[in-house]
Amino acid sequence: MARKEHKYHFIYKIVNIKSGRYYIGMHSTHNLDDGYMGGGKRITNSVRRHGKEAHTKEILEYFNDRESLRQREIELVNEELLNDPMCMNLQPGGGGGFINEDHMKKCILASVIANREIVTEFWKDPENRKKRCNEIREAFKKLSIEQKKSYASHGFKDKKHTEGSKESIGEKNSISQKRECNSQWGTFWVNHPEIGNKKIKGEENLNEYINSGWNRGRNMKFNKS
Numbered sequence: 001m002a003r004k005e006h007k008y009h010f011i012y013k014i015v016n017i018k019s020g021r022y023y024i025g026m027h028s029t030h031n032l033d034d035g036y037m038g039g040g041k042r043i044t045n046s047v048r049r050h051g052k053e054a055h056t057k058e059i060l061e062y063f064n065d066r067e068s069l070r071q072r073e074i075e076l077v078n079e080e081l082l083n084d085p086m087c088m089n090l091q092p093g094g095g096g097g098f099i100n101e102d103h104m105k106k107c108i109l110a111s112v113i114a115n116r117e118i119v120t121e122f123w124k125d126p127e128n129r130k131k132r133c134n135e136i137r138e139a140f141k142k143l144s145i146e147q148k149k150s151y152a153s154h155g156f157k158d159k160k161h162t163e164g165s166k167e168s169i170g171e172k173n174s175i176s177q178k179r180e181c182n183s184q185w186g187t188f189w190v191n192h193p194e195i196g197n198k199k200i201k202g203e204e205n206l207n208e209y210i211n212s213g214w215n216r217g218r219n220m221k222f223n224k225s
């Protein structure tokens with residue numbers, strides 16, 4: 001059965017009001033308010049990163065059928081337009097495809113850079129990091145014991161650090177684990193003959209525990225607390 005022809009066919013232009021960059025595309029639909037905001041990688045990433053409210057959408061031209069619409073997009077989204085640094089289109093109009101091999105390489109490189117920038121900006125935001133880490137933690141909790149063992153055993157299985165990597169890790173650890181940077185800095189083990197072992201933080205607390213009948217150090221006869 002042939003696909004039912006859409007009621008509306010139009011060329012649209014979306015502009016990022018923060019950067020001024022724009023995207024021109026074609027769309028066929030039965031509903032003019034369907035919320036469609038383009039299908040290209042750059043415009044999709046722009047909307048995802050800045051939100052719909054940071055973009056304006058304008059319908060430039062209407063057409064009676066899909067083929068007329070496609071031919072018009074070929075005319076508008078041409079090589080000259082793609083060379084405009086403010087243009088977010090990656091491919092010429094008419095349904096996709098690259099002008100030549102050089103254009104294909106440029107498009108791929110631009111896409112990689114754009115995605116890398118978005119990921120970098122995402123992880124710079126403390127709220128994003130917290131939210132994503134919580135999502136990963138909750139997803140890991142739902143794994144079966146066998147799945148958890150599988151993930152743990154394959155993380156660095158059959159791999160070895162190079163000598164350069166070992167030196168780099170050692171240098172970073174020497175900084176990150178130094179004095180106040182070390183989470184264990186300023187902590188002490190104390191033990192009580194009746195209560196057992198306990199780790200405390202701060203020398204002032206240590207003196208209070210000692211004066212209350214605790215001994216400094218960890219008694220290995222006790223279970224870990």
